[in-house]
Every structure is written in structure tokens, then in C-alpha cells.
Amino acid sequence: VDSEMTVGSEKGDPTERQLHVKLEDKELWGKFKEFTNEMIVTKNGRRMFPVFRVTISGLDPNAMYTVLLDFTQVDSHRWKYVNGDWVAGGKAEPAAPNCVYIHPDSPNFGAHWMKETVTFSKVKLTNKLNGGGQIMLNSLHKYEPRVHIVKVNNSQKKRITSFSFPETQFIAVTAYQNEEITALKIKHNPFAKAFLDAKERPDQKEFS
Amino acid sequence: VDSEMTVGSEKGDPTERQLHVKLEDKELWGKFKEFTNEMIVTKNGRRMFPVFRVTISGLDPNAMYTVLLDFTQVDSHRWKYVNGDWVAGGKAEPAAPNCVYIHPDSPNFGAHWMKETVTFSKVKLTNKLNGGGQIMLNSLHKYEPRVHIVKVNNSQKKRITSFSFPETQFIAVTAYQNEEITALKIKHNPFAKAFLDAKERPDQKEFS
DNA sequence: GACCTTCTCACCTACGTGTTAAGC
């Protein structure tokens, strides 16, 4: 999958000259990045929050594409949270067999990928290799999500275009380290609403 | 979509000479058919139970296909449930704009469709036309599910092969008529477990 | 009145959260 990689404009195929992938929710990602984002990894896999979403333009509407998501290790350090700060530690672990997540709509027509935001809400991050389509990461290492767009033609030649997004970098953890990150997750992720209520209810009581 | 239709073996394309679609859960469908199966239709759409599932074989693993589900009106009568029996009544209503449900994995490779059971668990039946991918049926009319396999090639020529399954015939209803059907739905559909418990708990109490 | 449809409801399935305590 990593064989051939080009970013941005290309020659030779007028139908894809302006191929572009734009990250959604940049403002939200920015809030997390400010405190160094963390993503939980579990044995059975944990979803990402914020959800990785992109809009794609410049594909050939009638051609067939598969859209992939993977994670590049940003540096070769193991990270550590000490006294409220993330600091780079020793050498990185050998890179995990970092598999690729295939967007469930794949394969599909260019028109399909362009008609609405492409959402990777179901990708799951894990620290164990366990079969089912999850992405294995090393805990306490830093990663950057990357999107690949693969044109599917019946011959073997595949052209892969990749886009990565520094705003979405994060450190994989088995438990949150920075409570600012925890607070942001609870504030914005609907599935964590139970903990949002727990903090808000006492205040509301005073007025009722 | 109804343009060209062939069932069973075909000449001319050796890669699909043995194309075959087999219905799953035949035994379960049989229990419902015995009492004349009913499927609820609602304004917002109701899932089918049993779920329509098939295994497909004989496709070209490397070719691309879309798999569709629709419903043919079995006869031209309106049906009525009188004294515990379904009886054919007056003329049928004008056939609803019976749309086609596209299996969400579509389009995909032959290999994908053949590697495991193809499940139509999310198709929803409705009696109103309301936009969102639901299938509109006339209440109190009899239908038979039908699968279409469409080979996707970049030219305009599409070959459609269709398979229908008499075991899965049903009458669309807005409320169940035959209590035997209700009992079977409750017994086998996990989402109706609340009503299964209601019938079993009294017996269990006697022993506790 | 008889028949059919619609709506609300309690009760499920299924599973995504951070918390917490225990494990190593």
C-alpha cells in the first residue's frame, strides 16, 4: 500500500488534476492538538474521537476508488507524561504491523466519494493484534492519520494518492493522561454524555 | 432495472455459467409461510423479519457487481383476514412505485459477495413514499422478494440476473392479523424479547 | 359498527463512554 505516493496535483490524467482531500472539524481537532491529543487503545479496539472526516474532490465520477486510512508513526520516540507535560523518552518500539483500515463504502464510484463527507467513525484502535479490521498501534507513541485514495482498475496498476493531516496527530494511550483532554472528550463526544451530566447537574440543582 | 431478466444457467459468459443464489433460513421462512407470513409496513419503514439472507456463488471474483432487492406483487388481489383466514378480495390497488433496495455493500467484487452470506437486515418496508431508501408496498397485498445481480462495467450494457423465492412471500400489513404470526415473530426476533419474557416469566415464578 | 391506520409507550438489543479498582 505504501508503494507509490503522491500528494497534490498530478500530470497525465486530466480527470484527477485537481484531486483534493480536505479535513473536516479542523476547529475541534485544533482544541485537542493544543493540549497534545490522546487516543485510547484497547484490546478489542476503541473508536477515535474526534471522528476523522474528510471531503474529497477532483475524482473521476465514473471511475472506481477505494479509500483507506492508516497511521504513520510521527517520530521514533516513546512518549511519557511527566508533571503535566508530554516528554520524548527512549527509542520507539518496533513499529507494529500497522494495518490499513478500508473505508466500509469501498470500493465505490468517484461520484459517491464526492457527494458527501467521508466519515471514518467506525475505525477502531487497538494495542493487540486480533483479527477484525482494527488498527494496531503502540501505546505511548505518536501517530498521524493518513488517507489513501486508490483507483481500482481491473489491471494490476494502481495509483495511490495520499494525504496526511498534522492537525490530527495524537499519542496512543491505554488511559488518558492529561485531564484537559479528558474534559474535551467528555464535552464533545455524545457517547460520553453521562460524565458531562455528572458535572453539570450540581449547578443546575441550585436553580431548581 | 427490470429490463433484462434471466434465471439460472446462461451461455456466453463462462465465468458466470453456474451463477446461483441460495436462500438462507429456509426452515424459519417455512414456519411463517405455513400460517401465511405478514410483514409490518409503517410510515418511517419497518425491517423485515425473518431477515432476507442469501449465499451467492458462481460470480467472477474480479468483476464488479451491485446486488439489489425488490418485491414483486404476487397476484392482483387485495387480501383480507376474515375469521382466521386470508381471503382474496377485490382488485389490487395500482402498484406502488416499488423502488429497489441497493445492498449497502454495493458495488463490490464478486469475491466479496461470495465470501459470506449476503444479508438484507436493514431494508425497510413502508406504506408512504418518504425519500430515504425505503421500499414502498401496498398494505394488504401479497409480495415476493427478488434478488437482482447487476454486473457493473463502465459501458452502458448491464446484464441483470434475477432470483425470486416463493418461501419468502408475505402480505404487507399495518398491524398483525394472525396471532400465530405474532407468536413466531416474538419467538424468533431478538428485538421482540420483551414480549417473550412477558409470556415466560409467570411459569418461571412458580419454580422460584 | 367494522376495518384499517397511526401514534405513543415500555422494554428490549447493541454498543460507545470515562471511571474505578485491581493486576502486573
Place this chain on the structure above:
DNA sequence: TCGCTTAACACGTAGGTGAGAAGG
């Protein structure tokens, strides 16, 4: 002890059931 990981848990989201009353 300390750092990190694991598993059970309460509490949400999201939505699929037939029942039963109300509507037409």
C-alpha cells in the same frame, strides 16, 4: 513504589419490538 494495562461497571446513544389506545 511507580508506571502502565486490564476488566467490570454505570450510564449514555441509537434504534428495533409488539401492545394498546386513539384516530379516520
